[in-house]
Amino acid sequence: SQTIHQWPATLVQPVGSPLSLECTVEGTSNPNLYWYRQAAGRGLQLLFYSVGIGQISSEVPQNLSASRPQDRQFILSSKKLLLSDSGFYLCAWTTGTGFTGELFFGEGSRLTVL
Amino acid sequence: LAKTTQPISMDSYEGQEVNITCSHNNIATNDYITWYQQFPSQGPRFIIQGYKTKVTNEVASLFIPADRKSSTLSLPRVSLSDTAVYYCLVVRMDSSYKLIFGSGTRLLVRP
Numbered sequence: 414s415q416t417i418h419q420w421p422a423t424l425v426q427p428v429g430s431p432l433s434l435e436c437t438v439e440g441t442s443n444p445n446l447y448w449y450r451q452a453a454g455r456g457l458q459l460l461f462y463s464v465g466i467g468q469i470s471s472e473v474p475q476n477l478s479a480s481r482p483q484d485r486q487f488i489l490s491s492k493k494l495l496l497s498d499s500g501f502y503l504c505a506w507t508t509g510t511g512f513t514g515e516l517f518f519g520e521g522s523r524l525t526v527l
Numbered sequence: 528l529a530k531t532t533q534p535i536s537m538d539s540y541e542g543q544e545v546n547i548t549c550s551h552n553n554i555a556t557n558d559y560i561t562w563y564q565q566f567p568s569q570g571p572r573f574i575i576q577g578y579k580t581k582v583t584n585e586v587a588s589l590f591i592p593a594d595r596k597s598s599t600l601s602l603p604r605v606s607l608s609d610t611a612v613y614y615c616l617v618v619r620m621d622s623s624y625k626l627i628f629g630s631g632t633r634l635l636v637r638p
Binding site: 470472 | 618
């Protein structure tokens with residue numbers, strides 16, 4: 414069966430520090446991968462999505478970036494965090510072949526920027 | 528992609544049927560309507576998906592009128608554990624793969 418893991422689960426970072434969140438999917442090949450952010454009490458904001466290795470579509474250019482170095486690995490990064498980057502970050506995947514639009518989410522990473 | 532509009536919040540009581548409506552006026556021919564449920568500090572979970580008329584599974588029913596410009600998620604006999612945020616998404620079944628969530632409807636089920 415397919416599983417998705419993301420880490421770390423929680424982190425507290427000072428403003429201006431770098432960020433790296435990692436997500437891996439197991440049990441499937443060629444998934445579409447997504448990063449979402451959810452601010453406290455708000456809806457989900459699509460940050461990036463990827464349909465293949467090295468293929469990244471950005472919805473929020475700002476100070477975040479994403480990379481997909483391997484088929485089932487998706488990384489969210491920042492060189493300098495802002496206070497507004499605080500939130501709940503969710504990685505998700507869908508089938509790449511036979512796309513159905515059904516998203517499977519990871520456990521989430523809660524980031525607090527101080 | 529069609530923009531979706533849902534009520535911000537709804538209140539209900541245990542045992543009642545809850546209907547949450549979503550409008551998607553600009554829906555395209557190859558778009559499907561999908562609903563998700565999200566509990567605090569968790570990722571959303573797929574509930575149901577449909578194209579037209581009615582779809583039912585063990586959790587909910589989805590009603591889509593002929594013009595497909597709106598859809599209604601129906602939760603029969605809700606319990607306290609159904610308190611969550613419900614999102615309606617329009618999914619385009621082509622190569623776009625972009626999945627954008629709206630603001631969602633916060634459902635509170637009271638005893």
